Amino acid sequence: MSYDNLSGRTAVVTGAASGIGAAVALRLAARGARVALLARRADRLETVVEKIRAGGGQALAVVADVTDDASVRAAADAVHEAFATVDLVVNNAGVMLPHPVDDGRLDEWQRMIDTNVTGVLRVLRAFTGDLVAAAAEGRTADLVNVSSIGAHVVFPTYAVYGATKAAVTQLSQVLRAEFGPRDVRVTNVEPGLTETELADHIDSDELREQIDGMLGTTGRLAAEDVADLVGYVTSRPRHVNLRQVVVLPTRQV
Secondary structure, three states: OOOOOOOOOEEEEEOOOOHHHHHHHHHHHHOOOEEEEEEOOHHHHHHHHHHHHHOOOOEEEEEOOOOOHHHHHHHHHHHHHHHOOOOEEEEOOOOOOOOOHHHOOHHHHHHHHHHHHHHHHHHHHHHHHHHHHHHHOOOOEEEEEEOOHHHOOOOOOOHHHHHHHHHHHHHHHHHHHHHHHHOEEEEEEEEOOEOOOHHHHOOOHHHHHHHHHHHHHHOOEOHHHHHHHHHHHHOOOOOOOOOEEEEOOOOOO
16 A cells, blocks of 8 residues: 555645645645645636646635635535545645834734634634544544744744744644544644745845845755645554654755
8 A cells, every 4th residue: 555645535725826835735636635725816726726637636726715714614615515524634824924023013913813823723623523523434634734943943023923833833732632532633844944925925125135045045945845745744654643843954953
């Protein structure tokens, strides 16, 4: 038996319109999973779905905003109608908005909390029943939360972003204590510097230059590198849970 094969599994990936989310959706589909892609940008979602279908995979584009309760509920209904029970959830949607704390950017703080923390909880609430039911039926069930090395490493001006990712890391640990005894695997993935669109959200030239400088010094992961890791951890034997995985460019310390 090849554990790289995800045939028969049904996955939900948030933030799937670009970056890590899109790469994860492509990787899971390539390994045989049916994939529901959730994100706000319909045109970008459709582009990824077309790539999956062109490769012979099954995919569904679902426009959804993880900061909105009704949107997440409607997305879950659409996924259930198309694919029935989900057994693999990848919480990837996130936003990174660095500024010094004394700038007092409450709007940005709230946006990061709503997306990076409460958004994860909304998606979890929508699909917990699926994961528990799948595991009870003897099937493999996975919850993967994409956190960040920023949960542990101090980056000046990234205090609130780091705090939201630390919350995701802690949440993942507690969820494993709750779900593990019911045979639902929980994996927390903490990427280091990665080529994504997160930096495009930054409205400060100085902070964008700071990121460019770090990337020039340490290099960066490709989104596909993180996707490869997600594909690996979710394709292990059912009794194996890689609960915490940190992945960095080799030069990043």
